[in-house]
Amino acid sequence: MATDHSDRERQQAVSTADPCIENDHELLRVREQVPGREPTDYDIELTEGPPYSYTTTYWRCRRCGQERNHREEFREPCPVERRPHPVTDGGYSIDEPRTRRALSEAIEVRFGEQGPRYLVESATGNTYEVDLAAEQCSCPDARHRDPEGGCKHLRRVDIEVRTGTVPAPDGRFLR
Structure with missing residues (x-):
C-alpha cells in the first residue's frame, strides 16, 4: 500500500558550528531528510537512511535567508546589513564566568x-x-580582584546599553 508522503514532515539538521562567511553572507549548512515516494518495480533504490527518504545538503544565509546548493553560489553581497552583537562585539566571551x-x-x-x-x-x-x-564598579569583585574585563555589573550595563535596554551615557538609546 502506498503511503502519502505529504503527511511526513521534513527533518532539518542545521549545523551548530560557527557560520561560514561568503561575500558577507553568514552561511549555515543545512542537512534535510526529505520524504520520498514508495518505489515501483521499475525504480532502483538509491537512497541512504530510512526507507523512502533521502538526505539533501544546502547552505542558508542566517541574515537574509537565501538558500543555495553550494557555498560558492553566494556571489552577490548579502543585502541585509550586519547588526552588531552586544556580547561578542563588546569583547566578551560567553565562556567567561563573569559574562x-x-x-x-x-x-x-x-x-x-x-x-x-x-x-x-x-x-x-x-x-x-x-x-x-571609567569602567569602574563599586562592588567588592571590582575593588579586590583583577579589573581586567570588568565585573558582572559593568558587563551587564555595557550589554544593556548595546541592546538599547537602557540609554547610553548621553541619554540616547542605541538601537
Missing part, C-alpha cells in the same frame, strides 16, 4: 544621572554604582 553571570542573573540596571553612571541592583539585593566611561 555568563552578567547575562543569567537577575540584575536590574537603572540610569543614575545623565552621564556615565548607572545604578545596578544585584540579585543579592545590593546596589552598586557603575561608571561606564
